[in-house]
Amino acid sequence: MAETKSETSKPKAIETEQILSVERYKRSQRIHHWIHVVLMIFFLFTGLELFLGMYFLGDYSDTRLFHVIFGVFIGFWDLIVFPAIVIRFKKYGELIPTPRDFLDMFIIFLCYIRILPDSKYPHYDYYNVDKKKYIMKYHPAQKVLSLSNLIAIFGMGVTGVVLSEQSNAGHVPSIIVDIFNLILLPLGWFAIDIRLVHFLIFLYFLTTTMVHFYFAIIPQNRERLRGMITGKEKIHLKKS
Amino acid sequence: MKITRIKFIMIMFIIFLSAGFIGTSVLGSTTAVTQSARGFVAPNVNTSLILNNGQVESFWSEITSYQNISEFGEGGFVKFANNETHLFSLIVYPQSNDWVSIEFEPEPEVCMANLNDGWSFYVNQNPDQIEARDIQFVGTVMPDNDVQMDISTEEIFDSSLVYLEVVRPFETGDTDGFDIAFYNGSLNMMQFASKDDHIGFHEDFYLLITDKLLGEGSADPDVDIPVGANLGQIKFILLGVTPVGILVFIGFHAFRRVVSSPIEHKYTRIVDNDHNPPSFMERWRETFSSK
Numbered sequence: 001m002a003e004t005k006s007e008t009s010k011p012k013a014i015e016t017e018q019i020l021s022v023e024r025y026k027r028s029q030r031i032h033h034w035i036h037v038v039l040m041i042f043f044l045f046t047g048l049e050l051f052l053g054m055y056f057l058g059d060y061s062d063t064r065l066f067h068v069i070f071g072v073f074i075g076f077w078d079l080i081v082f083p084a085i086v087i088r089f090k091k092y093g094e095l096i097p098t099p100r101d102f103l104d105m106f107i108i109f110l111c112y113i114r115i116l117p118d119s120k121y122p123h124y125d126y127y128n129v130d131k132k133k134y135i136m137k138y139h140p141a142q143k144v145l146s147l148s149n150l151i152a153i154f155g156m157g158v159t160g161v162v163l164s165e166q167s168n169a170g171h172v173p174s175i176i177v178d179i180f181n182l183i184l185l186p187l188g189w190f191a192i193d194i195r196l197v198h199f200l201i202f203l204y205f206l207t208t209t210m211v212h213f214y215f216a217i218i219p220q221n222r223e224r225l226r227g228m229i230t231g232k233e234k235i236h237l238k239k240s
Numbered sequence: 241m242k243i244t245r246i247k248f249i250m251i252m253f254i255i256f257l258s259a260g261f262i263g264t265s266v267l268g269s270t271t272a273v274t275q276s277a278r279g280f281v282a283p284n285v286n287t288s289l290i291l292n293n294g295q296v297e298s299f300w301s302e303i304t305s306y307q308n309i310s311e312f313g314e315g316g317f318v319k320f321a322n323n324e325t326h327l328f329s330l331i332v333y334p335q336s337n338d339w340v341s342i343e344f345e346p347e348p349e350v351c352m353a354n355l356n357d358g359w360s361f362y363v364n365q366n367p368d369q370i371e372a373r374d375i376q377f378v379g380t381v382m383p384d385n386d387v388q389m390d391i392s393t394e395e396i397f398d399s400s401l402v403y404l405e406v407v408r409p410f411e412t413g414d415t416d417g418f419d420i421a422f423y424n425g426s427l428n429m430m431q432f433a434s435k436d437d438h439i440g441f442h443e444d445f446y447l448l449i450t451d452k453l454l455g456e457g458s459a460d461p462d463v464d465i466p467v468g469a470n471l472g473q474i475k476f477i478l479l480g481v482t483p484v485g486i487l488v489f490i491g492f493h494a495f496r497r498v499v500s501s502p503i504e505h506k507y508t509r510i511v512d513n514d515h516n517p518p519s520f521m522e523r524w525r526e527t528f529s530s531k
Contacts, residue, residue, distance in 0.1 A: 051475075111503070118501075126510045220503075
């Protein structure tokens, strides 16, 4: 049984409620998340400076250098460290979206626009008391986000390296540049500007970051946010 | 016919898809639209521009068609003229700006487009002199110098400004350099950039070559240019619209789902040993089954 923090009794006496303090995120997950947040803030900010041509720390060259450094580190942090944590703690089942998750997102959308009643809104947190762990704990959009973020980081890296090498060649091994150019070859077939793709991925991060931040701070998710800070959250166990 | 919930959902989905296709089709046809633009009229000055005489040619002061170029910085402006065989330009910008550049475009488009013609001017501070380059753009990287240099210049430094006179033949014959061929009546587009302002949006200006002599004709005629997909503008619009759109969504969601009518189950967790996450079909049945 999970650790019992407190017990409250209600006048009805038919149903008692226990509050459990359970582990939601492991320390490594939290460290990864918050370092990712800090890096992403600097990464997006320096990118915006370059786009607008307004530099708050140093000039164009300094800002560009910072942007590249943050970019390289985010690539390492999200494309190598994050998968390593997922594999180490066998979290792929929790994080890889399934067809059911896409169905859940569709149902949530229909509830949002009131085509379906709220009673149909799907549950997405399942905590098994005996096993003392979540067997499902992410909103379906979060699962899609965790995967699409990796794809977007990769896309940012590929377009970023090619753009950087176009301006200042020789900083990246030519074999990597050749591979990245090969990946981006289809853009050339359709005359799509690489810098535009880089910008659109920036918009993706801007959008998802704003939405993610909003959902993290609404009252209904307070305990989930606490979980990302302390590792634990309080959940209610109803007993008949 | 009875409209069930499933049919209603499918109809809504088809309406959304149709709206998307129609919207895309409408936006796709906007390239045929024209709009007025700011620009330069290069009048016929019926003389040659003499270089290396240590002074700015007097006819420039009579040319009233000019534009202030914000990309060049405080005091920056440009004028054009011609003498039926050569294009003349007076380019003025702060000496503190390490370089300025002009890109000639066949039509409005994204800046630094591959194989566009251009000129770049670099300031050497000590001693004061200008290095002029006839260039071709090769994408968003440092432009290539043309093998055949077809511009001649004279620079005069005055009050922290550079006054640069440029002469270029209408026809250079430099096909390798992708030089634009100017002629009487030719209308091209151009953008400006400098070291201090070369990232982000650049306004498209037109350059109209005319055989009308100084003082004849309008110095600022109405010229329609095709509206192309100017990526600089599109990016700025997206950068403004995206956060606003998200904030509207957040405000609407906060009012609907946090304040006025929160979700029935209040995002609570299923906490027991009996429930497992449903499969796709189980979720489908429990949501859409008529029972």
